[in-house]
Amino acid sequence: MKASAFAYVKPTSLSDVFELFEQYGDAAQILAGGQSLIAALNMRLAAPAVLIDINSLTDLAGISVSNDTVRIGALARHRSLEHSAEIARCLPLIHQAMPHVAHAAIRNRGTFGGSIAYADPAAELPACSVALDATLQLASKSGERSVPARQFFKGLYETDLRPGEVLLGGEFRALQPGYRSAFLELARRHGDYAIVGVAAHGKFEGGRFSDASVVFFGISAVPVLAVSAAAALEGNPCSPDTVAAVQAAVSEDLEPYGDLYHSAATKLHLARVLAGRIVNALAGTAS
Numbered sequence: 001m002k003a004s005a006f007a008y009v010k011p012t013s014l015s016d017v018f019e020l021f022e023q024y025g026d027a028a029q030i031l032a033g034g035q036s037l038i039a040a041l042n043m044r045l046a047a048p049a050v051l052i053d054i055n056s057l058t059d060l061a062g063i064s065v066s067n068d069t070v071r072i073g074a075l076a077r078h079r080s081l082e083h084s085a086e087i088a089r090c091l092p093l094i095h096q097a098m099p100h101v102a103h104a105a106i107r108n109r110g111t112f113g114g115s116i117a118y119a120d121p122a123a124e125l126p127a128c129s130v131a132l133d134a135t136l137q138l139a140s141k142s143g144e145r146s147v148p149a150r151q152f153f154k155g156l157y158e159t160d161l162r163p164g165e166v167l168l169g170g171e172f173r174a175l176q177p178g179y180r181s182a183f184l185e186l187a188r189r190h191g192d193y194a195i196v197g198v199a200a201h202g203k204f205e206g207g208r209f210s211d212a213s214v215v216f217f218g219i220s221a222v223p224v225l226a227v228s229a230a231a232a233l234e235g236n237p238c239s240p241d242t243v244a245a246v247q248a249a250v251s252e253d254l255e256p257y258g259d260l261y262h263s264a265a266t267k268l269h270l271a272r273v274l275a276g277r278i279v280n281a282l283a284g285t286a287s
């Protein structure tokens with residue numbers, strides 16, 4: 001199948017993007033890497049009258065580190081996140097996650113902003129953003145606003161983005177002393193969307209966990225911050241008892257949906273398996 005006919009514009013400034021939204025309203029849609037949107041157009045799941053290609057907005061493309069803050073522009077490609085020395089040093093969770101995002105050809109074009117705005121429930125970057133408590137910057141003709149990633153994902157492919165708004169990027173706190181990150185996912189083939197995945201970040205000092213965030217994805221409509229699992233880690237060592245407590249807590253945190261291939265019960269079982277592994281991975285004792 002081919003896409004419905006659409007007009008194509010490639011503005012060179014954000015103010016031009018806002019003007020285009022003013023002119024076309026809901027009939028306009030942003031095109032970033034096109035790796036999700038073009039497929040949706042071809043399957044006629046979306047039929048915008050106008051595509052606004054933002055790839056000339058080079059200000060949205062970078063990765064920068066200033067003091068303790070890492071800024072990832074909406075147009076930063078998956079490939080640049082994967083190979084960035086700053087990301088490896090300051091945001092090891094994202095560094096670990098990137099090889100799981102699709103395949104090399106898709107990572108060459110796909111963008112950070114596209115992944116966050118598209119909000120696929122099985123995508124890696126939304127989960128990492130929630131685990132790292134990132135802040136997302138949004139802009140429209142009426143100004144800029146910031147939204148915590150933990151409040152941005154509202155439902156299945158549904159976010160806090162308002163009509164006429166553009167995601168500019170995300171801000172993350174760089175890795176602090178004593179903190180560690182671990183990322184695990186189960187997929188049918190490497191590079192496929194996750195069946196279930198987990199992104200974890202927290203302190204492991206003096207042999208005990210504290211201040212951990214554990215986020216499951218591929219299991220619900222949005223990334224799930226597993227607060228009971230984090231509570232089961234708090235103040236505890238990396239031991240079989242802690243692993244068992246975290247695995248038990250996961251049942252309180254998650255209400256998995258079944259999909260075409262995996263029942264809800266299978267997903268919960270796999271989440272428990274990953275919960276056990278992530279405790280050891282966060283402590284650096286995974287084999």
Ligand SMILES: Cc1cc2nc3c(=O)[nH]c(=O)nc-3n(C[C@H](O)[C@H](O)[C@H](O)COP(=O)(O)OP(=O)(O)OC[C@H]3O[C@@H](n4cnc5c(N)ncnc54)[C@H](O)[C@@H]3O)c2cc1C
Nearest residue numbers: 030032033034035036037102110111113114117123167193
């Ligand atoms: C075969 C295949 C496998 C894949 N596997 C994975 C996977 O395992 N994990 C994963 O995370 N992803 C996967 N993807 C998706 C890929 O990561 C996409 O690149 C990503 O989801 C969307 O990024 P994009 O830049 O291509 O966005 P586009 O496709 O250009 O846009 C996606 C949506 O976001 C909106 N949008 C884009 N940028 C902005 C912005 N700055 N502000 C506001 N709205 C915006 C668009 O209007 C559109 O609605 C896969 C894709 C394919 C085709």
